[in-house]
Amino acid sequence: MAAGAGEAVVGCFRSMLAAVGLRGQPGAVEVQGSTGGMPGKVGDEGGPAVSHDLNIEGISKYFGPVQALAGVTFTVKAGEFVTLLGPSGCGKTTLLRIIAGFERSDEGHVRLGERLLDDLPANRRPVNTVFQSYALFPHLSVYANIAFGLRARHFAAAEVDKRVEFGLGMLQLDGLAERYPHQLSGGQKQRVALARALVNEPEVLLLDEPMSALDAKLRAEVQIEMRRLQRKLGKTFILVTHDQDEAMTVSDRILVMNQGRIEQIGTSSEVYEKPRNRFVAEFLGAANLIPAELVGPRTVQTALGMLELRADPRWERGTLAIHPERIEARRTPPKSNGVRVRVKDAVYRGDHVELLVEPGPLRVQAVPGINFEIGERLWLELPAERLEVLLD
Amino acid sequence: MWYGHWVSRRRLLGRATSLIASGILWLLLFLVLPGVVLVVVAFMSRDADGQIVWSATTENFRRLLGFGILGWSADNGWIFLRSLWVAGVTTLVAVGLAYPTAFFIAASSPRLRYVWLSLVVVPMCTNLVVRTYAWELLLSPQLPPSMFAAWLGLIEPGRALYPNPGAVYVGLASTALPFAVLPLYTNVERLDWAIVEAAEDLYASRTRVFFQAILPQTLPGLSVAVILTFVPACGMFVITDRLGGSNFWLVGNLIQQQFGPSRDIPYGSAVCIVLIVLTLLGLYLYRRRGKAIELV
Amino acid sequence: MSERRKIHPVVTMLALPSLLLLYLPLVAVAVYSVNSARIGLVWEGFTLRWYRELLHNEAMLDAARNTMILGLVSTAIATVLGTLLALGLARFPWPKPIARTLDVIVDLPVVTPDIIFAAAMVIAFSMLRSLWAGFVPGMLAMVIGHVTFQISFVALVVRSRLVLIGPTLMEAGRDLYASSFYLFRKVTLPLLLPAIVAGAMLAFTLSLDDFVISFFTAGPKSNTLPILIYSAQRRGLSPQIHAISTLIVILTVALVLGLERFTRYRKA
Numbered sequence: 013m014a015a016g017a018g019e020a021v022v023g024c025f026r027s028m029l030a031a032v033g034l035r036g037q038p039g040a041v042e043v044q045g046s047t048g049g050m051p052g053k054v055g056d057e058g059g060p061a062v063s064h065d066l067n068i069e070g071i072s073k074y075f076g077p078v079q080a081l082a083g084v085t086f087t088v089k090a091g092e093f094v095t096l097l098g099p100s101g102c103g104k105t106t107l108l109r110i111i112a113g114f115e116r117s118d119e120g121h122v123r124l125g126e127r128l129l130d131d132l133p134a135n136r137r138p139v140n141t142v143f144q145s146y147a148l149f150p151h152l153s154v155y156a157n158i159a160f161g162l163r164a165r166h167f168a169a170a171e172v173d174k175r176v177e178f179g180l181g182m183l184q185l186d187g188l189a190e191r192y193p194h195q196l197s198g199g200q201k202q203r204v205a206l207a208r209a210l211v212n213e214p215e216v217l218l219l220d221e222p223m224s225a226l227d228a229k230l231r232a233e234v235q236i237e238m239r240r241l242q243r244k245l246g247k248t249f250i251l252v253t254h255d256q257d258e259a260m261t262v263s264d265r266i267l268v269m270n271q272g273r274i275e276q277i278g279t280s281s282e283v284y285e286k287p288r289n290r291f292v293a294e295f296l297g298a299a300n301l302i303p304a305e306l307v308g309p310r311t312v313q314t315a316l317g318m319l320e321l322r323a324d325p326r327w328e329r330g331t332l333a334i335h336p337e338r339i340e341a342r343r344t345p346p347k348s349n350g351v352r353v354r355v356k357d358a359v360y361r362g363d364h365v366e367l368l369v370e371p372g373p374l375r376v377q378a379v380p381g382i383n384f385e386i387g388e389r390l391w392l393e394l395p396a397e398r399l400e401v402l403l404d
Numbered sequence: 405m406w407y408g409h410w411v412s413r414r415r416l417l418g419r420a421t422s423l424i425a426s427g428i429l430w431l432l433l434f435l436v437l438p439g440v441v442l443v444v445v446a447f448m449s450r451d452a453d454g455q456i457v458w459s460a461t462t463e464n465f466r467r468l469l470g471f472g473i474l475g476w477s478a479d480n481g482w483i484f485l486r487s488l489w490v491a492g493v494t495t496l497v498a499v500g501l502a503y504p505t506a507f508f509i510a511a512s513s514p515r516l517r518y519v520w521l522s523l524v525v526v527p528m529c530t531n532l533v534v535r536t537y538a539w540e541l542l543l544s545p546q547l548p549p550s551m552f553a554a555w556l557g558l559i560e561p562g563r564a565l566y567p568n569p570g571a572v573y574v575g576l577a578s579t580a581l582p583f584a585v586l587p588l589y590t591n592v593e594r595l596d597w598a599i600v601e602a603a604e605d606l607y608a609s610r611t612r613v614f615f616q617a618i619l620p621q622t623l624p625g626l627s628v629a630v631i632l633t634f635v636p637a638c639g640m641f642v643i644t645d646r647l648g649g650s651n652f653w654l655v656g657n658l659i660q661q662q663f664g665p666s667r668d669i670p671y672g673s674a675v676c677i678v679l680i681v682l683t684l685l686g687l688y689l690y691r692r693r694g695k696a697i698e699l700v
Numbered sequence: 701m702s703e704r705r706k707i708h709p710v711v712t713m714l715a716l717p718s719l720l721l722l723y724l725p726l727v728a729v730a731v732y733s734v735n736s737a738r739i740g741l742v743w744e745g746f747t748l749r750w751y752r753e754l755l756h757n758e759a760m761l762d763a764a765r766n767t768m769i770l771g772l773v774s775t776a777i778a779t780v781l782g783t784l785l786a787l788g789l790a791r792f793p794w795p796k797p798i799a800r801t802l803d804v805i806v807d808l809p810v811v812t813p814d815i816i817f818a819a820a821m822v823i824a825f826s827m828l829r830s831l832w833a834g835f836v837p838g839m840l841a842m843v844i845g846h847v848t849f850q851i852s853f854v855a856l857v858v859r860s861r862l863v864l865i866g867p868t869l870m871e872a873g874r875d876l877y878a879s880s881f882y883l884f885r886k887v888t889l890p891l892l893l894p895a896i897v898a899g900a901m902l903a904f905t906l907s908l909d910d911f912v913i914s915f916f917t918a919g920p921k922s923n924t925l926p927i928l929i930y931s932a933q934r935r936g937l938s939p940q941i942h943a944i945s946t947l948i949v950i951l952t953v954a955l956v957l958g959l960e961r962f963t964r965y966r967k968a
Contacts, residue, residue, distance in 0.1 A: 150869075161876030416793065430781060431806065435848055438821070439808075531908060531911055535726070542724060646933060
């Protein structure tokens with residue numbers, strides 16, 4: 013092919029530069045490590061033992077006139093499981109592709125520890141990806157698929173064998189080595205894709221909506237399995253998803269993205285309990301949003317009446333958020349923050365009863381047991397400690 | 405831009421250019437350039453040896469319209485009218501037969517479908533001369549078709565069914581048939597039967613179901629089938645030459661005559677332009693209607 | 701997969717004439733190629749005599765040789781050029797107007813009626829002759845003519861497979877440390893190979909199928925089988941022509957079956 017001598021020379025030149033200028037050009041390190049540890053044993057001598065934080069510094073990306081990413085900055089600590097969560101088109105996949113090396117950022121840098129990754133193409137980054145559709149090579153067996161990254165770097169056959177066997181075992185794929193991708197179930201394919209990435213001992217594993225092709229029941233199992241695997245290996249995992257349940261199940265921290273920006277970074281409970289703005293509050297758990305106006309110290313006027321807050325908001329007019337399950341429905345008036353409402357609709361959901369009430373409209377999850385009639389008037393308590401003050 | 409290494413768009417396009425250069429150059433040199441020259445040559449004339457004389461003239465087009473040395477003649481007019489007529493009849497027959505065939509193939513089991521499709525593709529890939537020869541054999545006096553025709557009194561006993569316009573229609577239709585079946589089949593295979601069922605559910609009669617739920621869905625395939633049948637039929641000369649005899653010429657024969665025995669390339673080019681205009685018209689329709697249809 | 705529908709028996713009955721129209725003549729030729737009667741079409745018993753006689757017919761053997769050389773040489777050239785064309789067109793960020801122009805050029809041979817194509821060839825070769833007097837109609841001209849239309853079909857087949865494979869597998873290969881060359885050798889080429897073979901077989905089939913272009917560019921000395929049959933037809937029907945026609949049909953069947961085997965694509 014046309015990728016001839018010129019390319020080869022440039023490639024050599026680049027790897028020399030990498031070797032001289034930067035400790036740890038991926039290929040070299042991995043070959044060194046291959047004599048020592050088995051995959052997954054972080055901390056062994058020689059191998060990619062030292063993990064680094066991944067720093068995303070002011071990344072912007074334009075597709076023609078469209079800005080896909082607008083100066084995104086954050087740090088993923090070594091061994092952390094971080095989820096990029098957002099609706100489709102929010103830029104999360106683009107960000108992942110920039111980290112993987114499939115796209116180039118227009119501004120900003122990707123750094124692993126001190127090392128700048130920007131100028132390294134995908135095949136020279138210590139980063140591996142599990143693709144949304146798994147992207148298994150249809151002409152290669154499971155074994156050859158998993159061995160691909162090792163063979164591409166010309167590992168010794170014995171080492172390839174050792175690592176592939178380990179990968180097969182780690183993901184319960186024993187006995188499937190000779191199968192071809194079209195002979196596998198969806199779950200098996202996904203595990204092969206995971207094994208194929210992990211046997212390379214990447215410093216960072218990127219997962220691009222890896223569970224979207226699985227059915228709901230399997231997905232729940234795989235999420236827990238994924239979490240367990242990440243804990244065991246101690247690797248940095250970055251997951252892209254639009255499913256907030258999935259994000260909360262697996263991750264140490266969640267990055268909520270919208271329109272190329274990060275809306276909030278925090279642990280699952282932080283982003284759920286203390287959303288910063290309306291977008292986060294609505295995207296996670298579909299909270300009730302209540303427009304409010306500051307009328308006195310820690311007191312706001314809303315369509316539901318006067319409500320007390322636990323602290324003064326920074327605005328004159330703004331929004332409050334409260335999750336449906338944090339509202340208490342009762343027949344007697346509460347001590348504070350009580351709201352008199354009328355039931356518009358009530359739906360039995362098994363573990364709770366979902367009420368839609370007026371004024372509001374507010375959504376409330378009430379404990380089953382009390383029978384609510386449609387049209388019935390009742391009291392709601394919106395506890396001050398559960399009312400979140402949003403920034404916008 | 406990323407391609408194994410980070411490369412600029414310009415370098416990437418440079419590499420792409422080196423990949424396609426040989427093929428594109430070949431096509432430019434042997435097809436596009438001669439095609440342009442063909443249009444130019446149509447406005448030239450030739451000397452007694454068949455060499456092209458490079459001086460602009462519209463003589464060829466005047467001749468095309470029938471203004472010859474011996475005054476006006478209707479011969480060319482007849483050839484064009486006959487071409488359109490014959491191509492039209494061929495299209496009607498071929499598409500008419502192909503339409504049920506496409507449904508028949510689409511309705512058979514996946515295994516059988518392969519068999520039927522192969523059966524359609526094989527004649528398409530069989531050399532035209534061989535197929536024409538085969539028709540000549542089949543229509544020869546001693547075989548049932550001719551004998552049957554003689555019994556009906558259509559031809560004299562002991563004569564072959566060719567040369568005869570009917571033989572040309574049959575030959576052309578059988579040649580065009582696979583080209584009509586394939587686009588229709590791809591279309592029928594992707595038919596949305598839910599619409600048909602909805603129509604049936606709403607108590608539409610059989611004819612209404614066909615005209616309002618099935619036919620509109622097969623229009624893209626139909627238009628491609630018509631184009632792939634009509635345009636080649638106009639340019640055919642082997643079948644008319646063998647099965648039609650010397651007084652049943654189509655545009656194709658006219659072109660062949662000029663590029664072959666008569667060695668009047670400028671005049672032949674002028675006739676080609678007429679056919680090209682027809683083709684472009686067909687292509688325009690194809691682009692507009694048949695986007696969803698793939699042949700290979 | 702589309703769901704299967706029951707069709708009305710009338711449709712089946714209407715479909716039957718199609719197959720008769722396609723196969724009756726071919727079957728007749730095959731039957732009479734093993735008929736021992738030399739003259740006339742009356743059945744006089746089975747024989748392979750006409751096939752044996754083919755082997756002693758110098759003109760026939762010469763034409764068969766020419767047909768094969770023409771098919772193989774043009775296919776070889778067209779497969780290489782067409783594959784390169786497909787690779788260059790499918791995987792690069794061509795600006796829209798250029799991409800459209802290139803598409804038109806590449807699709808041109810597919811949509812041009814063969815008689816106009818042949819006319820363009822005649823003009824191309826007379827241009828060539830005015831530049832280089834030594835160029836005469838014959839094998840070289842026929843090869844050029846065939847390559848010109850084959851390129852497009854090879855490119856078409858290979859390109860549609862490239863589109864089918866999609867960019868993700870290439871990205872996966874890159875992600876797994878493959879260099880450009882390793883990726884091409886281990887991923888692109890193996891996945892593309894069936895399409896390249898299919899393209900080559902299609903090219904060969906089309907070469908065998910062509911009469912018009914060869915006829916216009918052959919010149920007096922190089923006969924191909926179709927040209928031979930065409931001129932022999934003038935002298936009437938003959939059992940040897942039945943035989944060679946049958947052989948051509950059999951070869952076509954083999955090629956079509958082979959083609960189908962290589963155009964199927966299994967997605968993981």
